Amino acid sequence: MKVNAEMEQQSDPIVKFGNVVKRFGDFTAVEKASFEIGRGEFLAIMGSSGCGKTTTLRMLAGLEDPSEGTIYLDGEKVNGKATWDRDTPMVWQSLALFPFLTVQENVEFALKMRGVGKEERRQRAEKWLEKMQITEFAGRNINQLSGGQKQRVALARALVTEPKILLLDEPLSALDAHLKVRMQSVLSNLQKDLGITFVYVTHSMSEAFSMADRVVIMSRGKIEQIGTPEEIYHEPYNRFVAEFLGSANIFDGKILGPADTGGWQIAYDGGETVLPQNELPDAHPGQTVTFIVSAENMRLSLPGSDQSGIEASVVGEEFIGGTAMVFLETTTGQELKVQKSHDELSLLNLHAGSRVVVHWAPESCHVLIGENV
Amino acid sequence: MGNENRIINGLLKLHIAFCLLFIFAPIAGSFVFSLNSDRFPSLPLGEFSTEWYRLIWEDSLVWQGFANTLVVGVTVAIIATLLGFGGAYTDFRYNFIGKSFYLALALLPPTIPVVILGLAMLAFLSRVNLSGSTISVIIAHGVMCSPFAMAIIRLRLSQMDPDLEAASWNMGGNQWQTLCFVIIPFAKPAIFAALFITMAVSFDEFAVAWFVSGLNETLPVKILGFLQGQVSPRINAIGSLAFLSSMTLIILAQLLLRSPEETKS
Structure with a gap:
């Protein structure tokens, strides 16, 4: 910068x-x-x-x-x-x-x-x-x-x-x-x-x-x-850039309206999330948005915990040095990537076919500006 | 090697032996008889003699023919190599409409039967008043030899990383400097090989020279004259010397055309 x-x-x-x-x-x-x-x-x-x-x-x-x-x-x-x-x-x-x-x-x-x-x-x-x-x-x-x-x-x-x-x-x-x-x-x-x-x-x-x-x-x-x-x-x-870099998850969604907690409430294929106000300064309800969450900002929970997010099943893992990239597929067929340390993953005890809940903090979302221009 | 067939190997070796025999036996024979004292080539051999070499050494006609051959050969080698380099570099450097036509035309002469080429040359050169002189043989041989030079140099240039030329321009070398300091040094072995090969081709060429040389006969044309007059072992002596000089040129060219790694070290 x-x-x-x-x-x-x-x-x-x-x-x-x-x-x-x-x-x-x-x-x-x-x-x-x-x-x-x-x-x-x-x-x-x-x-x-x-x-x-x-x-x-x-x-x-x-x-x-x-x-x-x-x-x-x-x-x-x-x-x-x-x-x-x-x-x-x-x-x-x-x-x-x-x-x-x-x-x-x-x-x-x-x-x-x-x-x-x-x-x-x-x-x-x-x-x-x-x-x-x-x-x-x-x-x-x-x-x-x-x-x-x-x-x-x-x-x-x-x-x-x-x-x-x-x-x-x-x-x-x-x-x-x-x-x-x-x-x-x-x-x-x-x-x-x-x-x-x-x-x-x-x-x-x-x-x-x-x-x-x-x-x-x-x-x-x-x-x-x-x-x-x-x-x-x-x-x-x-x-294009997000896909080229290869480590981000891309979501297409639509603005529902202001969220209770501030920012915008967004519906996307598979669930709802909140995008921070500063990412969408001139938005209006009904507008379509594309946003990304990078793989290392994704969080995983086991189903049954009261955490809300997208449900997905594990497809496989790839080792990247001290971390692993977990490949997931949602019920609607979208592919997701989550990067986590080996320690964190061993606690979850995942294997191919395991079901997990994927979620993230609103501030880790980034809206793709180029998509709407 | 376990997968080699002995019979096929044996047959191939026999085949090669026969090929070499048919090529070299007459030459070896002529070499042997050139050192034989007998008037006619027959067995058993007579005494060892250098008489025939002495006779050609003293024959001014042979010397004249040899001088003509040498002048023609050297001049042709230089002209043909220059033209060949130009043709090969044009092919390497430029892409243009009709390039394949240009290449076909440039490489055409060796495919034309020599008698036809010789006749055509004679007809053309006499029309422009250039027939019957050393110049006419040089022109005719230049046409025949350039494609050989072009083929040799073209092969070498095709092995060149095209970035080398661009790298030279990029480092401040204009097109002339790049030609002199990059293209020619890279093609140098092939350029020398082309010089030797074209010289050898010109030395040995008979038919076209016979048509256009007039009174300035080259050695092969002279030899025909001797043969028509009388059969003499002198022919064997001249033939042996001509063979030796051609082989020397070809071997030099082959040495130069070895792979670049070998010539480097």
Whole structure:
């Protein structure tokens, strides 16, 4: 939240997309994208494959030209400006290191293309090799390196020109889980050290949420939501985002009228609940609403206790580290997810087919605004 | 391997042995007789002799033919490799309407019977006053050899990660720089292989050269002339040398075309 407030105050963003559209023939890859990226911000663009995230990044790099709209980079309109005239280095998913050059030559490449002299090239490359802790591999061939070492070469090669912005296209997708987490902290620290802007494209929520200051969620070429990881996680804008994040239960309901305890009384498929007033400031009775309750805010009771809620039966469980996700099905067939600690679950002694009552506190509900606009 | 059939294996080995025998026995025979003192190739062999090599060494006609072959071969190799690279890079880099037609046309020449190609070349070149000279052989061989160069370089480029080119642009290399510092270094082994193969093809080519060379005959055309005049073991000597030089070029090309991992280390 705090980071976001800072970003909004910033009057001089490094990147500004204004109604950018990209079409490939009949296919629209990016539709009316408008957003800004602040200086020194770590922005992640997230979505499933084909959502337009990579096309967005490639337009910023100058590898694709927008069909409509304008892109400003560092205050300059860059539509039609060739990628070799921009300083927007990219770290590629395939890494795209040159196999016929040594590590040192790979890192020097961008400087060589810019006509930097031999001696200066060597010095600047050595500085980055050192920074990425790969000095000892300087003379090696690319195919003699491990995945993590190649990753570092790719970063050194991209950063050697000391750009104001670094673009990353799923650079960690080929690494195993352990190395991935290690490289995530390398990237995070690097970005903080350098203070430059990182634009990071990924399909992985854990990568985006653990590193980024702000996350852009895209689907089918459209931006669904932009916000800090906390905002997106706790207050998804619409059903797509809520489903994409995967840990929220979504309910469709209708406002019955003011509740006795304050807020609004809502009827939904399977029961009634209360939504807080502040979630629905301009509502009126009869209006339909969609709200979510995240899996960790759901509570479980055994039937027979006087707790009111939805009745459901257990379908199965999935272990997630110290907690478990319990999958339930209501009598009307709606699927619910409840995340609980193992201790709490063992008290309930659940097994497939067990009947339970699911309930939640009104304040843990969040109304999806995007659903009604 | 438990699932190998001995009979099939044996037959396959026999098959290969026969193939190699039919290909190499005549060549080996000509090599043996080139070092034999007898006037006619017959058994039993006479004495060991380098007489025939000495005779061709002193024959100015052979030297002339060899010089023509060399000039044509080297020039053709360079031209064909340049054209082949252009064709292969166009295929790698661009998508356009009619691309399959373009590729079919570019790779067509080796499928045309050489006699027809030779006749057509002669008809065309004489019309534009280019027949009967070394240039005409170079043009004709250039047409025949470019598809080989293109095929070799195209195969290499198809093994290239397309992101490499974009990565070079992204790091400030314009299209020319990227061509010089990324595409050509990547394709280098294939470029050299194409040079050697096209040179070998041009060295050995007879039919088209016979049609268009006029008085500037290349060695294979000269050999036909010798054969028509008199049967001499000198032919064996020339044949052995031609075979050795062609094989050298082909082997060099094969070494260059080994998988990149092998050539790296």
